[in-house]
Amino acid sequence: MLEEYTNQSLSEFDLSGCLKETIEIIRRYQIYLPSKVAMLLKVLIMLEGTSHQLDPRFSLAELIRPFGQRAMKRQLSPKRLARRAKANLEQWQRLMEILPHDAADILHKLKKGEFDVHLEHRKLDHVVNRLVIGILTAALFVGSSLMLSLKVIPSVYDVSVAGAAGCLVSILLGIRLLRAVHQSGDVTTK
Numbered sequence: 359m360l361e362e363y364t365n366q367s368l369s370e371f372d373l374s375g376c377l378k379e380t381i382e383i384i385r386r387y388q389i390y391l392p393s394k395v396a397m398l399l400k401v402l403i404m405l406e407g408t409s410h411q412l413d414p415r416f417s418l419a420e421l422i423r424p425f426g427q428r429a430m431k432r433q434l435s436p437k438r439l440a441r442r443a444k445a446n447l448e449q450w451q452r453l454m455e456i457l458p459h460d461a462a463d464i465l466h467k468l469k470k471g472e473f474d475v476h477l478e479h480r481k482l483d484h485v486v487n488r489l490v491i492g493i494l495t496a497a498l499f500v501g502s503s504l505m506l507s508l509k510v511i512p513s514v515y516d517v518s519v520a521g522a523a524g525c526l527v528s529i530l531l532g533i534r535l536l537r538a539v540h541q542s543g544d545v546t547t548k
Contacts, residue, residue: 373417374410377406381403488539491531495535498524502527503525506518
């Protein structure tokens with residue numbers, strides 16, 4: 359995508375096409391944008407489309423160009439670059455003050471065998487819960503099916519009551535689990 363648009367002159371630049379392709383990439387890879395950036399993209403697409411309907415020769419890219427140049431000048435101004443460099447140096451200085459002590463502390467704990475690593479996986483609880491419910495549902499269904507086929511008493515009309523109840527409960531649990539997975543959007547339909 360970049361090659362296609364970087365080689366164009368500003369007068370040839372198709373801003374609406376570029377924005378549409380950008381949004382397509384955002385959707386395809388499920389990239390989450392800050393709401394203000396998403397709103398800006400929508401407004402730019404609408405503005406580009408409306409302006410082309412009113413005047414096909416109008417170029418929003420030409421209109422935006424001076425603002426972009428000013429923004430770049432502000433971003434790359436020597437004063438701003440000096441401030442960033444100073445902030446980075448201060449961060450490196452703090453790191454250099456802390457790092458030797460922390461490294462020594464970690465090595466000391468490693469030598470004593472007291473070094474612990476705590477990991478926390480986000481949303482793993484939901485995955486494990488669904489997996490457990492799925493396994494229990496499958497086990498309940500298989501067990502209930504066995505009860506039905508063996509005609510375990512008590513039975514009504516030669517059908518095991520416990521087996522039928524177990525099958526019904528397992529079917530309801532399975533439907534509930536499938537609905538939860540479908541609503542969360544974790545099911546791939548490719």
